[in-house]
Amino acid sequence: MKKNKLQTKQVIILIIILIFIIIAIFSLTLKEDRQLNKFESLIKDSVVSVEKIIFYPFRFVIDKFEDFKELINIKEKYQNLLPEVSRIESLEAENIELRKQLEAMKEELSIDYTLNQYSFLNATVIYRNVASWYNTITVDKGTYNGVEVDMVVVNSQGLIGKVVSTTTFTSDIRLITTKETDNKISITISNGENKINGLIKGYNYNTKYLEVEGISNTETINIGDYVYTSGLGEIFPSGILIGKVAEISTDEYDLAKIIDVTPIADFNDINYVAILKRKEINK
Numbered sequence: 577m578k579k580n581k582l583q584t585k586q587v588i589i590l591i592i593i594l595i596f597i598i599i600a601i602f603s604l605t606l607k608e609d610r611q612l613n614k615f616e617s618l619i620k621d622s623v624v625s626v627e628k629i630i631f632y633p634f635r636f637v638i639d640k641f642e643d644f645k646e647l648i649n650i651k652e653k654y655q656n657l658l659p660e661v662s663r664i665e666s667l668e669a670e671n672i673e674l675r676k677q678l679e680a681m682k683e684e685l686s687i688d689y690t691l692n693q694y695s696f697l698n699a700t701v702i703y704r705n706v707a708s709w710y711n712t713i714t715v716d717k718g719t720y721n722g723v724e725v726d727m728v729v730v731n732s733q734g735l736i737g738k739v740v741s742t743t744t745f746t747s748d749i750r751l752i753t754t755k756e757t758d759n760k761i762s763i764t765i766s767n768g769e770n771k772i773n774g775l776i777k778g779y780n781y782n783t784k785y786l787e788v789e790g791i792s793n794t795e796t797i798n799i800g801d802y803v804y805t806s807g808l809g810e811i812f813p814s815g816i817l818i819g820k821v822a823e824i825s826t827d828e829y830d831l832a833k834i835i836d837v838t839p840i841a842d843f844n845d846i847n848y849v850a851i852l853k854r855k856e857i858n859k
Contacts, residue, residue: 700716713846727739733840739851
């Protein structure tokens with residue numbers, strides 16, 4: 577039985593060797609520039625077919641091996657590029673943040689209220705306590721820069737608050753959204769034709785509205801009317817935008833209006849402010 581298997585293997589090997597010999601002979605023959613007869617053509621076609629059958633698996637394996645090597649090279653290049661991609665993403669994120677800061681500072685520099693008696697000292701918010709988020713902020717300008725208590729603070733949108741304490745290089749600013757009950761601000765509501773005066777009495781942390789009182793129920797006020805500082809107090813000059821009328825109701829006696837005002841400034845996102853400094857008048 578084993579002998580028969582050995583003989584079968586030898587026959588297969590001999591057949592393969594004969595095929596290679598035939599292929600070699602016809603390769604030499606094909607180099608000659610002459611017309612093949614029918615027998616030679618038949619043999620040639622048969623040899624080509626057998627050659628394809630024999631060598632196709634080897635070529636297939638070689639091609640796949642080359643593809644695998646190429647994939648390995650691509651993976652290595654990808655791994656090498658990953659740190660560069662991360663670095664580029666980091667730089668892009670830094671650039672985006674710098675562009676935001678630059679645009680914000682440009683806005684602060686372009687503040688243009690008709691406050692001819694004041695100059696603007698730009699400052700950056702450096703501290704804000706989460707526990708008193710709507711009460712105070714700290715900026716990087718102090719007495720060294722000429723900042724004094726009760727100076728008014730604005731940003732590119734509108735009124736922010738006033739300075740309540742200073743050090744040499746910093747100042748604390750009380751926001752108009754503070755809980756402090758003594759932070760009432762005299763305001764004017766402009767409805768296009770008339771100006772109605774009132775008083776900001778506080779800030780509702782649930783509705784996010786400033787609450788205005790002291791307005792007669794006979795006055796005509798519309799949703800969307802603008803609210804400004806009136807200048808009637810001793811601190812805030814007139815003409816600084818505070819917000820817009822959001823809701824209108826009346827008190828329990830139906831004698832006075834209760835006005836809810838949406839602040840024009842975003843008090844959750846204050847990064848840069850401007851402190852109003854009264855200009856020195858040369859005599």
